[in-house]
Amino acid sequence: MGVTIHVENLNAWYGKVQALHDINLKFEPNHATALIGPSGCGKSTFIRCLNRMHETIPEARVKGRVRIGELDAYNGTSATQLRRRVGMVFQKPNPFPSMSIYDNVASGLKLNGVRNRKQLDEVVERSLNASALWDEVKDQLHKQSGAGLSGGQQQRLCIARALAVEPEVLLMDEPCSALDPISTGKIEELIFQLKEQYTIVIVTHNMQQAARVAEFTGFFLLGKVIEFDKTEKIFTNPSNKRTEDYITGRFG
Amino acid sequence: MANQAFPRPQLTGQPVSQKTTVEPKTRPLPLMPSSSGEVADRLFGFAMLTCAVAILGLLVLIVYELVGRSQLSWHAFGWKFFAGRDWNPVEEHFGALPFIYGTLVSSLLALIIAVPLAVGVAVFTTEMCPKWLRGPLSFTTELLAAIPSVIYGLWAIFVLVPLLRQYVQPFLARTLGWTGLFEGPPYGIGMLAAGIILAIMIVPIISSITREVLMVVPQHQREGVLALGATRWEMIRIGVLRNARAGILGGVILGLGRALGETMAVTMVIGNRPEIARSLFAPGYTMASVIANEFSEATGDVYLSALIEIGLALFLVTIVVNALARLMVWSVTRGLPARAHV
Amino acid sequence: MxxxxxxxxxxxxxxxxxxxxxxxxxxxxxxxxxxxxxxxxxxxxxxxxxxxxxxGSINWAFLTQTPKPVGEAGGGMANAIGGSVLILGIASLLGVPFGIGAGIYLAEYGRNRFGDIIRFTSDVLNGVPSIVIGIVAYSVVVLRQKHFSAVAGGFALAIMMVPTITRTTEEMLLLVPQSIREAAYGLGVPRWRTTLSITLRTATSGVITGVMLAFARVAGETAPLLFTAFGNQYWNLNVNQSTAALPLQIFTYAISPFDEWHRQAWAGALVLIVLIVGAVAAVRIAVRRGALAGANN
CATH class of the missing domain: 1.20.5 (Single alpha-helices involved in coiled-coils or other helix-helix interfaces)
Structure with a gap:
């Protein structure tokens, strides 16, 4: 089941440049929340702060508090422990090129020391089913390299890989931006099913997508949250002028 | 949760789930061990750091051993060691000047022969030759670099030296003998043979660095000059070579560094006689060769120490030369692959 | 006009x-x-x-027999070939882990001032004359052991392998896209595990290329072996004994006055060059066949 994410006074920097200013947000469990905004507004940086991916970039810094369920992300939790509970899907599909489909999905468990073959088989099948890829690849699990799939399949493989470690939160950083419309549709459908079990945060530059998949939407601009509300409200009756300008396409 | 603005592709119409803020206190992860890997991470980082520091350590070790073991000779002869022309193991009197002279002359000779050839090859492969020829050409020059020194030496003894003795040296003596550089009996073996074999050996180094540097010259520099109506050669001269000067010079110095320290091939053809002669036909001796020939049979402590001091001098010279070369090459090519990361 | x-x-x-x-x-x-x-x-x-x-001189006897005394025809370089294998084995055992480790450090941790110093040192070390490396191996190993040995030769060659392996490993690891590392981090895989099982594994063929190049470079080295491994007319696989090596044997035979030895020197040289060029060419073909093929998406 998903967990609630609390973000309090989150600030982030790249070297001396401040990318996020005092973000305060709460994400509901078992819902999808979309983060929209023009490029460079900090939405990707923000999502990367939720699983401490931001700090893998040299000279990047974070200040503030993030709670994932009962875990305090930046206090008393190691980054690796946190990331096992907060899965992430990236903008460009990034399956491990040297691994088969099976190994890609099992990689999270294998690399964290799980060796039990039967358990792995189960998890791989369950995860691939959950990401709606099982039927397409079940006959070539070991033969086909992860890099040999189509773009949309690769992205679903990456989702399966993230699900295999049984996270509670799924972060998606523009998961469809490198995909064709049909693959995008499949991923959106998937998000719909997945949010029954996970807390999903999805960054997207595509407002229609936000409206289609998310119950809540946050609008980011210049590293600040301008407005956060139910998706319906944001897209039909935003309370902030700048939000309205953005969703009606007047800038951005 | 229907949305007016944008209809969903397929509405599953699930109800808004209740605010389930009650979560299980600790969610067990049965599959994975809960170790964070932080200790292992730190150990791993430390191990890799150790390997990196070992490289520094190696350099320090080299300096330490060379300096320590050459003390005896240093105390006995001081600076005069490098000015003395007498190398006499029997009386334990050592002067390294003939070796320094031999090293310098053979290396300079090699540079004079190799630089035009190497730059020519690099320019031809990067700028002039058809594309399909590029790969094979650079591969063959790479092959030259892969041939071991001892095989160059072998070839030089049995092929190059007879050629020099029978044809090249008599010809040079007849035409350029008046300079004093090409006189005396044509043994074949001697400074000239060493210089030529060294030149063949350093061509691949200089040309591969030059090629690297030329390829870094931005395309718009070439196009800019071509757009002025320049011929290809003018484009190369003005747009390419001028921009790559520092890097090419770096490559040349790198070749010099290799020539200074080259041992086997030179030892096999230079004649190994500690003399300073004007003629390039005369036999000579280099710093590296004297170490190679006499080290394992050096009996006295001072003798051994003197040889190590020559090694130290050779080391210092090549370090300076190489550092200089690297800085020059870096100043041109630097940053490209390194900064693309992250 | x-x-x-x-x-x-x-x-x-x-x-x-x-x-x-x-x-x-x-x-x-x-x-x-x-x-x-x-x-x-x-x-x-x-x-x-x-x-x-x-x-003409390469035959079964050349590959399987040890040298005959001067004046007797026949004999071979089996001792030298075996000795080379022994010395190169020791060198690889010592040099490869350090080289790869330092390369990993430079690529994954060394994007800073200290890393630049290591890079520079490594390049400079690459230019130290091999004969000087021989002196160092002599005074570190031979003088302490009190006799020539295969270990001393291997130590010298290892020092020469490290810089090449370090720099190619670094280069190859940098070719692995950052997104691949992020994918592993995102799964909660610790950094060390990511580096070894994901990054290094993706770059494996490139790293092997570097190792082979370093190997090919030292396989023909003679100068650092002159007073470390020293050479041996007999078959020896004891790492603490003076040991023959192919390049050493070629050198000894080449400067000897005997025609029979000259013939053997040429044959030895041919064997040596076939080994080296074979390695280099194999590497080049392997690289073109798509080393890192998976990593450029």
């Missing part, structure tokens, strides 16, 4: 310059082509001679 120019004098002078310029252009191209020929000539000559002089 310029059609606008109404001045025929200017035009003809332009034309003349152009002829001269076209001539220099042609001339420069031919000179450059000539340099290529001049450089490839010795290469061709060396290989031709190696095959011509060497092939």
């Amino acid at each position: 310029s059609e606008r120019s109404s001045n025929s004098v200017a035009q003809s002078s332009l034309l003349r310059i152009s002829l001269w310029r076209r001539f220099t252009d042609c001339f420069a191209t031919s000179v450059a082509a000539l340099t290529v020929v001049l450089v490839l000539l010795p290469l061709g000559a060396i290989f031709a001679y190696l095959v011509y002089r060497g092939i």
